Amino acid sequence: MPQSEYRKENRENNRTDRNNSYDNSRKNQYRDVDKKEEETKKEVVTPQNRDITVELKSNTAKTKSLIKEKGPVTIASLKISLAEVNNMLVEFYDAQLNAFGAQGLKDKDGNPYNAANYSTPEEKLTALEAITHYNLERNAEFTSAHKERIEEIKNKKALLKEKAEKILNTQKEAIEYNFELIKEAREYIHKKELESAEINTKKTETRAKVDALNNDKASYETQKADIQSKLDKLNAERKELQEKINEIREKELNQGNANNGKQRNNQNAGYYTAMSQQLRGLSDQITEQERNLTTINEKISICDHDIAELENGVLKSLDEKGRALESEIEGNNKRLKELETSTGKLVSKHDKDIDTLNDAFKEKVKGLVEDDIKLNYSDKKADEAKEKEELEAKSETPSNDDKTQANNSTATTTSTNMPVPSDASNLEYANTLVDNLKRTSAEKIRWMINGEGYSDMIDAMDAADVLHKKDLMAIIENVQNDFELPDYNEFLDCIKDFAPKKINPDDVYDCLFNGGKINNFNSLNKKQIDMLQYVMDGYLKAKLKLSGDQLESFEKNFAQFVKTGALLQRGSRLAFNNGIRGIFNNIFNRSLNASRNRLLYTMSDYTAARFKDLNATLKRKDEFKKDLGKKVEDYSEIPPTRGDVRKRDLKSKVDRGIL
Amino acid sequence: MILVNDNLLDEIEENNRIIEEADRTLEQINRLTKLMDEWVGEK
Structure with a gap:
């Protein structure tokens, strides 16, 4: 199996194993993008072509790939950490509230404090803050009770610091992963934009074909009109000739009757024959023009058919596809932009979290x-x-x-290091x-x-x-x-x-x-x-x-x-x-x-x-x-x-x- | 409108939601830490 395929398969397997909820269908959607990425990785570095560009490209791809590989695990790990810490916090809040209740401290309704009266962790914490701020300077017993458990509280604080560090680190990785996903989405949208541009090109090409067919058709229509005009003229000539022939025939008939059928009008005989020949000639020309007319009509009909096929078939389909694609791109771009903005805000928030927690723990949080x-x-x-x-x-x-190297090392190491x-x-x-x-x-x-x-x-x-x-x-x-x-x-x-x-x-x-x-x-x-x-x-x-x-x-x-x-x-x-x-x-x-x-x-x-x-x-x-x-x-x-x-x-x- | 890469955008959105949840948890840790300092008289 080629190495690139092995990597791809291995990566996909790992991803699936690590997070079953991860949707495999998306991989197919981005197969092209993945394929491109794999092709980049596929470049074989030999001593002949090895250079920094190839190496750097490979390292960059590796880092990106690592973030993406680790992503679903990071998110899962963040979820687990949060669930664990949130449970720990709630347990602690509950224990404190109930302990205060047991000490006889009462809430504004005169009831002993009871964790069950508060629904969210935030409410419990707010209640603890309120109790503390009210009792700290008024209630000596409250103050001394806490002083006795300094070690326990300090240990708890150290544990919280450890948890905060873990969350901060995983949160940061999650943000980085999101940026990788954003990049992936952007690449996908870009690919769709290219597809849309390609559709537009095809539409322009098809429209050009339709225009060319319409031009042909117009040209055929002109030819048809020309033929029709000739035909009309020929028909008119034939009609006129026919009438003349009929007229001659009639004269001959009349004269024949007068001569009692025994004498022919020899004077008109030659004229009659010439006209008959002319009539035949006209008829032949009419037949030929009618044939031309049929051919032209066929050509026009083919044009009509092709135009209809292009307009109702190819163009219609391209239009529909193009509109759907543009709408998809527009919608995705809008949503992606919103997500980019919200992810950006999370970055600022993460930085603030670090500052706040550094301040809270009075020492650096490893963030x-x-x-x-x-x-x-x-x-x-x-x-x-x-x-x-x-x-x-x-x-x-x-x-x-x-x-030798050790000597050299010693020589270059300053004694004040x-x-x-x-x-x-x-x-x-x-x-x-x-x-x-x-x-x-x-x-x-x-x-x-x-x-x-x-x-x-x-x-x-x-x-x-x-x-x-x-x-x-x-x-x-x-x-x-x-x-x-x-x-x-x-x-x-x-x-x-x-x-x-x-x-x-x-x-x-x-x-x-x-x-x-x-x-x-x-x-x-x-x-x-x-x-x-x-x-x-x-x-x-x-x-x-x-x-x-x-x-x-x-x-x-x-x-x-x-x-x-x-x-x-x-x-x-x-x-x-x-x-x-x-x-x-x-x-x-x-x-x-x-x-x-x-x-x-x-x-x-x-x-x-x-x-x-x-x-x-x-x-x-x-x-x-x-x-x-x-x-x-x-x-x-x-x-x-x-x-x-x-x-x-x-x-x-x-x-x-x-x- | 057909959003063919809905899954990806959904994934980003869901990740952001979890990251925001982490912010809220960190905020609670911060508040609780301050409270603890007050309990032991460090503030």
């Missing part, structure tokens, strides 16, 4: 940011576990390579990385950006809190400020080798620099970001054929600016637009953000590959020197390479002392 990380890293967990195993295995029997607790979250690791970077020299940071550190900075930019993100951006800006702006002509010479013909190297220069300064990538539009991407793509294609000087020139004139610019853009995007609100906003900038992400990850891969090549070259040089008995230069200052940096996360790196 938004950390959950974002979980999502980003969810597909990396398997890699992490595998990596841990590998590391453990290696630590038992260290090889020479490991020793802050320790991180073993159970720290990615948020904490990211923040610690930024704190460590703040104490690291500019030179070392520049090396890190040019090496393995680049992808870590992307991860940290995503994972750190807002303040640390801003610190990290300031660190990168400092590095960028030290860059020497390229010579204009040298830049153009360098770029023209990689830019496709449709791109003017001048425009590429304008994307990166303005008034002797490096441009802020936030100001670049999609077209400009794509332009930079084209240059990168051109470089990646040509890379193997380039000389060392060309590679260096590309880095110096172009890549280092794009690398830092894209990273800073990522930071500014996330620093003020984080979490679920960011996801909502991203929907409206999807196309631009997709280009930005693609460029950023291209730069990440470019940096990793370039660093790997550089390290390999240095190692080869050293080995050669060793063979010649020469002294080997110490290049331990260069950050260590660990293969594909994107497969690792911050936690494992900080654990290993790399960062």
Whole structure:
């Protein structure tokens, strides 16, 4: 079974298993959309065609697919959590109200408080609030009774915090799932809009056919009128001739009678014969024109038939189908828009919930940011576990390579690095990385950006809190400020080798620099970001054929600016637009953000590959020197390479002392 | 009007309803937490 089919089937089976209530019929409705998605996944990556675009596309599809896969489970889990927490709350409210009643506290009607008198949980909670506010300062017994159960209340509060965290996290995933469904619905509607456009095209084509038939018919009608006119004329001529013949006959008859039938009027005989011949000729012409008339009538009849068939059959059917489709699109668009708006409101509400609960518990509720990380890293967990195993295995029997790497690691780890607790979250690791970077020299940071550190900075930019993100951006800006702006002509010479013909190297220069300064990538539009991407793509294609000087020139004139610019853009995007609100906003900038992400990850891969090549070259040089008995230069200052940096996360790196 | 993707839109609507319910539950947790603080004299 082809892999794509297996995935599809597996996905559908999982979905069905996880939520029996999920309606399978919808899958059929979106089979085309799914098919398209599967076709995208079907692309086979070989060493020849493997590039960042394919990988990024596959990763994006994977993340979306994960959200969609998990969706029904998330919703089911949210339902279960809510039922559980609501029951817990009601039990607690009931117990408190009944306990207050037992203590002799009475409601406004003079009856002891009794939970059974309140129908909804909200009413019970409101009653508890009212009792508390009334008795707290008036009733010493009420106050002291609670003071005696501080531990119990604190435990309950801790439990509530745990439940609130779970609900917040699941709620966020549910919102993300809804956005995926909204996207799916939008794709479906778009597909229907295409169908509607296709119907309109068919209608226009059919109408053109009808018009052509009507034109033919009009032409035949003209011909028919012409034939009819000829026919009338011929009939008139024949009639006139016939009358003349009759007249001659009559004269002959009269003369014959007078001659007693013995003499013929020889004078008229020739004339009579000529007229008879003319009459026959006219009759032949009339017959021919009548035949023409029949043919033309047949043609007109065919036209009428075809026109009726097109108008009453094809056009009518297309009209009905088109109207139904337009109505469906209109209705669906309206409803989808309402749902988008209500989902958007839920995003704001979710953010407020987090703020309110943070305030209520007087400490951070593990909500938004950390959950974002979980999502980003969810597909990396398997890699992490595998990596841990590998590391453990290696630590038992260290090889020479490991020793070298360990030495390099030590060399790049600052002695002032802050320790991180073993159970720290990615948020904490990211923040610690930024704190460590703040104490690291500019030179070392520049090396890190040019090496393995680049992808870590992307991860940290995503994972750190807002303040640390801003610190990290300031660190990168400092590095960028030290860059020497390229010579204009040298830049153009360098770029023209990689830019496709449709791109003017001048425009590429304008994307990166303005008034002797490096441009802020936030100001670049999609077209400009794509332009930079084209240059990168051109470089990646040509890379193997380039000389060392060309590679260096590309880095110096172009890549280092794009690398830092894209990273800073990522930071500014996330620093003020984080979490679920960011996801909502991203929907409206999807196309631009997709280009930005693609460029950023291209730069990440470019940096990793370039660093790997550089390290390999240095190692080869050293080995050669060793063979010649020469002294080997110490290049331990260069950050260590660990293969594909994107497969690792911050936690494992900080654990290993790399960062 | 034929809404062929009713199921999908219904699903989104139902999900929103559950998410809203979660909001209400969180609101209750918030209120109850404040109440608990008052009981133990933390507010």
